[in-house]
Amino acid sequence: MKFRVLQNISNSWMIVSLCIILLIPFIIGVVLYSKSIPVFEITSIDQLLFSSTWKPTQGLFGFLPFILSSLYVTLISFVLSAPLCVLAAIYLTQFASKRLVLIMYPVIDILAGIPSVIYGMWGILIVVPFVGETLAPLFNLNSSGYSILSGGIVLAVMCIPYVLNMLMESFKTVPMGLVEASLSLGASKWESIKHAVLKKCRTGIISAFGLGLAKAFGETLAVMMVVGNVVQISGNPFDAGYPLPALIANNYGEMLSIPLYDSALMLASFILLVVVLLINLFFRYLICKTQRK
């Protein structure tokens, strides 16, 4: 009898906790969306997304500068980190000795575990002066260093372990026999990697990149510390930017004192959630599908 009761309790405990977890994204989505309704009521969605006027005190909320900044920073981080990740993943899964791989795992682990504030601090100490004092003069530009480019560089370093891990997982699924088959046809190791391994992992590579982009898009603190936080639209990477997550993080203090400000910031969070979640769901689905095959 006592056993039965215990069994029932632990069964329902397991199911309840699993359900809670699976419902979290929906609950977050609903809460954030319902909080952002007030700002919808006075401003159209077009205006919110495509207007570049940001004057919260006058009730004008145009997210365009923030969205563009976010995209710009994310793009730079992708361009800088993606080639490095692919090359390193190839070396680690195809060329490297077992010893090196054993050394590299903790290196990747630690890189992935370093908190974002530490990356931001490193960015302020190294990347910002480098961009402002070394890179900008090369192009005859004036920059404080607190810029989109700095944000992109810091983000690139942060995304490397994340993307690299996924790439390695993907490369490791390629059977040795495929490489052997290619070699026995007279291909060099590199030709085999290029024609067999990379082609076989096409979806894995695309997914790793997609998930890396999503991570970069949502990253907050490190970017905010080096990006300058100025509301403007500029194509120049040496100018300051103001990504969405930084907008949310910087203004939580005053958002309750200005009408509709909180609603607008919740909308920003909602946009962030939807974009990142959709990207994640899409690429995870691709990964799942190829794995099942």
Next chain:
Amino acid sequence: MRYRKSFVELFYKILTGIACYSLIVILGYIIFVIFKKGIGMLSLKMITTVPSGGYYYGGEGGVLNAIAGSFYIAVGATIIAVIVGVPAALFINSHLQHKPRMQSFIRYMLDALWGIPSIVYGAFGFMLMIYLGMSASLLAGIITVAFLITPIIIRTFDEVLNTIPKGLHESALALGYTRMQLAFKVLWKQGFPGFITAVLFAFGRGIGDAASVLFTAGYTDLVPQYLDEPAATLPLAIFFQLSSPIPEVRNRAYAAGIILTAMILIISVSARLVSRKFSKTNLK
């Protein structure tokens, strides 16, 4: 032709090798910069005292308040995440063993959850907090971080549970075990090292994350005594002090950076050691 082929091969081997070794250099460089900048200000006082009155103008004190706050929040959140996450992970691997589609759907959702940015959890936690009529406090911080790390605990633990041979499940069930006994006796015992790894991993994330506690935990110069008091956290302490115009305050942020980095290093290396030990025993 033949030399070109070998040459191209060598070229790419070197190129990919450089990319790989550059990661070690980057990591070394980051750690070197952090330690070099902060080592001068690092003292026992930093970790044993709270900020004194004039601390933010360069006065005496340390960051004990933030260390304690981070520690409390990470411990509290980890406990909640374990209470919710461990049964969920066990459930996936015991009761759902014969429903592979359900299993992969749940894993898929959890992976997607893992990707949600922590600032979104922070904004959500903030709204939840206002809704419940709470103020920024230790408890609100704990709950928000718990949301963030629960998917991490489940997925990390689940990965290990998934490697336990399926034959073990069958023989346990054949011996007359119920699925619950399978979960809490067999799987739990077999997957225990994986559980430790998952906890360490989530704990590290809890200590290091700033964006989620920015809204919810508040900030204070005191070590929090109760759950409803605000709590400072180490990442936020570093963040705030870095934006100070006074050099002494900034220098102390660098020193606090060392403390945080060292904590993460220890946690991450021990998690790796536990999992390596586990995979060794698993091979035998």
Next chain:
Amino acid sequence: MKNKNTIEISNLNVWVDNQYILKNVNLDIPEHQITVLLGPSGCGKTTLLKSMNRLTDLYKELKVTGEICIDGDDILKSKRNIYEIRQKMGLLSQKPYPLPVSIYKNIAYGIKLKGIKDRKLLDYNVEKRLKEVGLWDEVKDRLHSSPDTLSIGQQQRLCLARGLAVKPRLILADEPTSALDPLSSKIIEDLFKKLKEHYSIVVVTHILRQAKRLADNVVFMHYGEIVEQGAPDQLFTNPQSPELKKYLVDGN
């Protein structure tokens, strides 16, 4: 003609961490015959096969000494182009591993690696090789679709055709039928019998009956050593060593 050898192996040793995988192997592979490497699992058959086209290079922990001569050239010491050496041999592995490109490109792959880009020549070769393995009629309408659409047996024949396309002298087959159903296995076996007119063939197997069906020449291996070799009738009717006697008894 009968006495000419494609490969001559002498004193081949392969070991890892002081543990021998192959010990003092001396073996000649005669031309235009099927040589069957027979033995229980883990006796080093596959390693012997892989050393013949130096796929052992892939495993850095393996140490290899001895001589493997093809056309009087020791491939283990040769500074000559390893890619050309490997093209003298077509490899067929336990499971078919088609490259992740179309059926056509799978076969053209090895030819293109030789630097041949002429479209007509490629077309001609693809057709010829597919006909050689009897796959042409089955796939001629979908040459540019993925090999994933083929059955396992067809994929294995595709891999064989791919290997033949580089004009090898020797076919190395590592338990080529272990993943196939009996019907597909029979097709492969019949192909081997047909192909030996033009190629020398080495087949690794642990299936006694397959060895009896195919072999012109049997090599029995046990724990990394060659225990007995010779013509199948003689070997199977009158085994000399206790290991082979036991294997024959257990195998039936």
